[in-house]
Amino acid sequence: MSHDQILTRDAILDAAEQVLRRYGPEKTSVVDIAKALNVSHGTLYRHFASKAALREAVTERWLDASISAPLEAIVHRTDGSAADRLRSWMEALIQAKRTYLAQDAEMFAMYTAVTVESVAVIHAHVDHLVRQMAQIVEGGMRSGEFKAGRPEDVARALFSATARFHHPAHAQEWLSGTMDADFEAVWRLLLSGLAA
Amino acid sequence: MSHDQILTRDAILDAAEQVLRRYGPEKTSVVDIAKALNVSHGTLYRHFASKAALREAVTERWLDASISAPLEAIVHRTDGSAADRLRSWMEALIQAKRTYLAQDAEMFAMYTAVTVESVAVIHAHVDHLVRQMAQIVEGGMRSGEFKAGRPEDVARALFSATARFHHPAHAQEWLSGTMDADFEAVWRLLLSGLAA
Incomplete structure (x- = not known):
């Protein structure tokens, strides 16, 4: 330039x-x-x-483009049940994390470091994802598929309860052969808690 | 000597x-x-x-004495509901982790490192804890308080779904002021999934 x-x-x-x-x-x-x-x-x-500010801004942009934006499309689907949409959204999140870990190791390492060092960037990212989930949850509550409640609180609980499958601090565990079965068991329990 | x-x-x-x-x-x-x-x-x-073998054995003994053994007593309580016992067990686990992080930083750091480096030690520890929870869950299923199911699978799902609150990879987050409220929301959702 x-x-x-x-x-x-x-x-x-x-x-x-x-x-x-x-x-x-x-x-x-x-x-x-x-x-x-x-x-x-x-x-x-x-x-x-500072360099830290540059690194955070790069990570923030990468998180938006490679995680949040692709998931947004799932929120606005109209086919299937809210449970189906929620499951698709969650699987897409988990799959994206695993893919970037394997195929974009430099950015994944930077993201992992920022997770520890810059709470503000990560909070904003998580809040964004929780709002996406909350929209799906709200749809399920409105149609009577899910128990009544505060969609954002329920979405935040779902995000917390699945941390092992998408939080980068657990990246090493994702390579173990039992993660899909473990997720299935957690998902079943959570869905049973959501269902009206 | x-x-x-x-x-x-x-x-x-x-x-x-x-x-x-x-x-x-x-x-x-x-x-x-x-x-x-x-x-x-x-x-x-x-x-x-090797030094690694010594470090693992020290960590294993510490985990047994400071985490698993004190929790065992809660499994055998006969007062209250299975949900109460499960909640007490979970709170005692979370409290123990936070206490050791604050008051026994050297052992906690060693335990965190072993979590990453020695999968076998940690699997054995987690299996032990999951078996304790499974006994409580089984009691709740037998009395009709919880939905029927395989106690060990349900216990493993509960353990996974609460990782954010007890897995050392999240230790930094425990200092944030929202953890108790976050746990409460996850707990409510899980209990709603368990209840018959």
Whole structure:
């Protein structure tokens, strides 16, 4: 990028993501990212106050694009029961996490680190996912398929109760052969708790 | 300990635990533990093949004494409902984990590391806890308080669904102010799934 071009947020994050993927979060410096953008690090600091802020913004954008956005489509399906939609949504979340762990290891490692270090980014991401689930749960409550309740509280409980299957702190366990059966057993219990 | 005394498993583990606590798992060597026992490291290797084996055995003993054993008493209570017993058992587990995290940080860190590195030790520990819960669940099924089912499968699902509240990978989250409310919401959903 030349000095004359406008330094957009997306252009900065594109460069930051590329550099972070290439060198890893530890070895990347703000100067490396500034160089890739062909700007001074002073210019870059006017947009992002630290390497941590850049890393968080890159992770946030990645979470939105690769996790939240694809799941949104499932929320708006009109076929099947609310239980079917909820199950599809949950399976898509779990599958996405496993796929990125295997196929996008650099971003997954960055996401895992941000989970520990930047509570605000992760809270916003989880809140977004919980609101998606709450919409499905609300539909099920409205149709009488699920017990009455506060959709957002129920959605948050469902998200918590399935943490083992989608929280990156458990990534190592996902490789074990029993995870699908374990999820099935948890799902059955939760659905039995939801059903009217 | 003098050369003349019999080198019991418990004596080795007492010394190993003391040395591991003092120097930390990284800095401790088998030679340090042998020195504390006043035996040669060759003698110690006849009992434990590696530092990892010693560390696992120390952790296993600690888990039994500080987690599994105190919970056993709750399984055999006869007062109250199965739901009450299950809830007491679960709260005691969660409370024990939080207490050790705060008050026995060295052992908790060792336990967290063993969770990742020694699947066999942790599987045995989890199986033990799941069998305890299964006994409570079975009681509830027998009395008609809970839906019929396979107690061990249901217990395993309950354990999985509450991982966020007792698995050491989530220890950092336990400090957040919302954990008790989050547990309450998960518990309500699970109990609603269990109830006949």
